[in-house]
Amino acid sequence: MFPIRxxxxxxxxxxxxxxxxxxxxGIFLSYWPLFSDPYSLNLFYVNWAMIPAKIVHGGAYExxxxxxxxxxxxxxxxxxxxxxxxxxxxxxxxxxxxxYLAFYLSCGIGAGLVQLASEPYSLVPTVGASGAIxxxxxxxxxxxxxxxxxxxxxxIYIFRVVPIPAWLMLGVWFVFQLFGGLSxxxxxxxxxxxxxxxxxxIGVLLTxxxxxxxxxxxxxxxxxxxxxxxxxxxxYARTHIPNVKRKR
Numbered sequence: 200m201f202p203i204r205x206x207x208x209x210x211x212x213x214x215x216x217x218x219x220x221x222x223x224x225g226i227f228l229s230y231w232p233l234f235s236d237p238y239s240l241n242l243f244y245v246n247w248a249m250i251p252a253k254i255v256h257g258g259a260y261e262x263x264x265x266x267x268x269x270x271x272x273x274x275x276x277x278x279x280x281x282x283x284x285x286x287x288x289x290x291x292x293x294x295x296x297x298x299y300l301a302f303y304l305s306c307g308i309g310a311g312l313v314q315l316a317s318e319p320y321s322l323v324p325t326v327g328a329s330g331a332i333x334x335x336x337x338x339x340x341x342x343x344x345x346x347x348x349x350x351x352x353x354x355i356y357i358f359r360v361v362p363i364p365a366w367l368m369l370g371v372w373f374v375f376q377l378f379g380g381l382s383x384x385x386x387x388x389x390x391x392x393x394x395x396x397x398x399x400x401i402g403v404l405l406t407x408x409x410x411x412x413x414x415x416x417x418x419x420x421x422x423x424x425x426x427x428x429x430x431x432x433x434x435y436a437r438t439h440i441p442n443v444k445r446k447r
Contacts, residue, residue: 201278202285202368203360206347207426213288215300220280223328226268227276234272244269248324251315267307269326279328285348286332286339289426293342294409302405306334306398313397317380325391330398333376337402340369341410345424364424373399 233240245253249266253259270276291299310330339346344366352359376399379392410418 201351201353202282202348203351204349205285205289205365206349206362207289207343209288209292209426211292213291215296215303216283216287216291219287219303219328220283223268223270223276223280227270230269244324244326248326249311249314250324251319251321253322254315255319263308263311264304266311266324266326267304267328267331270328271326275327279332283328283332283335286335289343289346290335290338290406292426302338302402303331303335305405306337306402307331309401310334310391310394310398313401314391314394317393325394327391329391330394333395333398334402334405336369336372337399338406338409340365341403341406342418343422343424343426344419346426 230240230243233243247262247265248269249262250259254262270279287299290302294302307328307330310333311325314325314330344364346365347362348365348368349360349362350368352361373396376392376396379390380396382392414421
C-alpha cells in the first residue's frame with residue numbers, strides 16, 4: 200500500500216519541500232560510490248549516522264541532524280521522498296516556509312531522540328529522513344483528517360489505485376509502526392520503528408498549537424477536514440481482469 204498523490208494542491212509553491220527533496224537526493228548521490236566499498240560505506244555511517252551508543256558515551260549529537268539526510272539505498276530514498284512529496288506541500292502552505300522547515304528539523308531530531316531512548320546502547324547506525332517525514336504525516340493528519348489520498352494497492356498481479364481518507368491511510372501506517380516497534384523487543388530489527396512512531400506523535404503535538412490558532416474544531420468544520428483549496432479530481436480507469444473458468 201503506497202500513497203502516490205493527494206487531491207489537495209497547495210496555495211503556494213512549497214519551496215522548502217522541494218529543497219529538502221533535492222538536498223536528500225544530492226547528498227545520497229555524493230556518497231553513492233561508497234556502496235561498492237562496504238568498508239568505506241560503514242566508516243562513512245560511523246562518522247555521520249546516528250549511533251545511540253556513540254551519543255550516550257561520546258555526545259555526538261550533531262549526528263541527530265546529519266543522519267536525517269542519509270539513506271541506506273535507492274528504495275529507502277525513493278520511499279521517503281515520495282511520502283514527503285505527497286504530504287509536505289500542504290503543511291508548508293499552512294505553516295509558512297521557515298516555520299515548516301523548523302518543524303521538519305524538530306520532528307527529525309525528536310524522532311532520533313525517541314529511537315535513542317528505545318535502544319540507548321545500540322551500535323547499529325540509524326539513517327533516513329523517515330522520522331522527520333513521519334512528523335509531517337502526523338501534522339497532516341491533525342489538520343486534514345478527511346483529505347483524500349490515492350494509494351496504490353498491489354496484490355500479486357493486481358494493481359489498483361484507490362482514494363481513501365488521510366485518517367485511514369495514516370492511522371494504519373502509525374499502527375504498523377507501533378507493532379513494528381514492539382516486534383523489536385522480541386527479536387525484530389532493521390527498521391527504526393520507534394523513530395517513525397515518535398516522529399509522528401511529535402508532529403501531531405507541534406501542529407496542535409497551529410490548529411488551535413486556526414480555531415480547533417471550527418477549522419475542521421470550515422474545511423470539512425480538507426486543505427482550504429478546491430479539490431483536484433482525477434479520472435480513474437477501471438481494471439478489467441477476465442475471469443478464467445477452471446476445467447474439471
